[in-house]
Amino acid sequence: MIFDDVNLAENVSACAGTPNPGNTIANPTIICPNQQSTLSLQNTIAGSGVSYLWQSGPSATGPWTNIAGTFSTNTVTVATTTWYRCQVSCTFSSLSAFSAPVQIIASILPAGTYTIGPSGNFPNFTAAVAALSCGISGPVIFNVITNTGPYTEQISIPQITGASSTNTITFNGNGNTIQFFPTNFDRHIIKLDGADHVTFNNLTVLCTNPSLGYGFLLINDADDNKIENCTIDLTASFNTSSNANAGIAITGSQTNATFVGNSGKNNIITGNTIKGGYFGITINGSFTVNSLNNEISNCTIENFYIYGIYLQRVSNSSIKENILTRPTRAFVGSFYGISHFQNGNNVIIESNRMYNAFGGNTSNTNVSYCIFHSNVTSTVGNENKVINNLIYDINNNGTIYAIYNASSSNLQYLHNTISLDYIATFSNSFTRGFFQNGFAGGIVFRNNIISIGRGGTGTKHCLYFGNTGSQITSNNNILSLNAPSGINNIGFWGNNFLTLPNWKTANAGAFDQNSVDVNPNYSNPATGDFTPSNPLADNIGAPLGITVDILNSPRSTTTPDAGAFEFSFKDLA
Structure with a gap:
């Protein structure tokens, strides 16, 4: 069968009546100056003979200026905050x-509170971070x-123009989860790349890669940031x-x-x-400037596999009131609770608790270094x-x-309690x-x-001074x-x-002349209460300017107790 010189035409009905385009839709509605946004219409206008004339104006009521674009969608480059509509x-x-x-905001991000979520101002963290890239006011x-x-x-947050101690950036997670499977060269889930004055609060950060990943990575002088009440x-x-x-x-x-370089301070x-993780938390300074404050x-x-805090x-800096423990992990290495390497001044490690180091594998034979300092030389004062x-x-x-x-x-090692009493x-x-x-030199215990x-x-020792030249x-x-x-x-x-008594003769009587050998009889070790209950342990310490104990209870200013817990024997009797 042959068809010759046949024209086939579809009979399309013409647009009739008054069209109803509905709302103007912009995606996105918040952008940096001179970035693009795509305009579209809420309703599709059926029929042939439909024309589109896009307009822009400084307010929702104009005055309006015709712009390029003759289709139902239109991509515009927005220099300043502008309103758009279509005739x-x-x-x-x-x-x-x-x-x-519709208004498209093209400016640095105004001060205010925004939402992240499917029905929020930004659909996800990536969009929120993109809005920050313009700067904040x-x-x-x-x-x-x-x-x-x-x-x-x-996500990666760079240094944000306008951010300061006053103009802060806060992400309130409200218990939500951000998760990712990072790669070898981009190991982070959240990276602060030179970003300052950023806070993340109440967010779960989940790494799904079984081999590598950093929950948070701070690098390139990321300063004055806060990570609070998050689960990593x-x-x-x-x-x-x-x-x-x-x-x-x-x-x-x-x-x-653990790379020495420009990382961050005041965090x-x-x-x-x-x-x-292999490490819980690491902080590293550079070869020329320590990470401070x-x-x-x-x-x-x-x-953690080996290092709790590195x-x-x-x-x-202050390392205070943390708990370091390994209750369930079976595959672990040595236990380094808190470790400090390669110099530093005025670092206070205070009121931390380290326990149950091998709860997932008590037959393990690896070494424990609960508080570890190596080649850290501070100055007098x-x-x-x-x-x-x-x-x-x-x-x-x-x-x-x-x-x-x-x-x-x-x-200086002052008022610590060490109980190495695992009998099993x-x-x-x-x-x-x-x-x-x-x-x-200058060691005080x-x-x-x-x-x-x-x-x-x-072999067991309470004290082991391996270098007779050290000044202790x-x-x-x-x-x-x-x-x-x-x-x-x-x-x-x-x-x-x-x-x-033998020990008091060592080094010409230089050590522990006012120390005692008594069983502290801890009150309730099973619950972590290592308050001594032996009256012979009372008031052994000397006043050294430590005003509170591990529970923030006041210490005696004249006859403080040895160990982490201040107590009065009459209160225990």
Whole structure:
């Protein structure tokens, strides 16, 4: 069958009556100056003979100026905040109507409170961060709409023009989750890349990569930021020993959590829960300038592979009232609770609790360094201090150094309680309450409690001074060694000293002349209450200017108690 010279035409009805375009729609409605937005209409106008005339104006009522664009959609470049509408005409009826105008804000982000969520001002974190890129004119708050997550995205916030101590940027997560599967060269979920004065609050940050990822990465002088009351979940990493994952990394590299370089200062990390990872939190300064004025407080850092809190070239910072524990993770390495490397002044490690270090694998034989300093030399008058900390239930078969000092001068250890009393071990490894090695001067170890009742056949020391040239002041301590087996010594300085009277003869009587050997009889170790109940432990300390204890209870100004807990025996009787 052959068709020749046949014309086929579709009979399309013409537009009739008055068109109803509805609202003008813009996507996005908030942009930086000279960026583009796409305009469209709420309603589709059926029929042929429809024409479109787009207009712009400075207000919702004009005056209006015709602009390019003859279709139902139109892409516009917006230099300043502008209103847009479209005149839709039916040629055959000669009738027309205007769409309801829409405003496109093209400016730095105005001060105010915005929402993130499907029905919010911004559909997700990425859109909110894009709006910030123009700069801000005042304080900006983003509230994530409750129960709208999870948000599967990765965000990076650069330095924002206009941000300051007054013009802050706050993301309130409201319990929502942001999650991502990061790659090797972009390991972060949230990155502050030179960003300052940014706060993240009450947000769950979930890394889904089982091998690597940083919950938060702060880099390139990201200063004056806050991470508060967030949950950083790296439990996907439980089966890896890779050091490519960390809860929070303040570092000089995108791919190394402990890289010395331009990272950040004046940052506050408080009230967070960090689960898993190789590192819980790292802070690193540069070779020329230490990272200054940071705070890590009231955080629970749990089930990390090796390092809970890792500090390197850090000064004038506070590490306070944190919990470091590994209750359930079976695949773990050594236990470094709080570690400080390579110099720093005025770093206060205070009122932290370290316990249940190997709860997921008590047969583990790795080493514990609960508080660790290596080559950290501060200056006189700017001493680093370790105050009111509690170390207990270090529950495996490996060597234990509750406090370890390697060549770190001008360090003061005051009012700490160390209980190495895990009886169930069969370890033949060393147990040492305070261990010092490598020359160091200006070390003060006073008003502490060390009790060792650990099982096993290994050698045990309350105090081990491995370098006879180091300058150590040790006094007003409670040194109790009641281990059921092994080689038990109160101290070591050149050789072992079995008892406290023996130890008082070491180094020509330089050590612990006012210290005592009494069992503290802790009130309730199962609940973490290591208040001594033995009256012979009362008022052993000397006044050293420490005004409160681990519970923020006042200390006696004349006869303070040794250890982390201040107490009155009459109150315990």
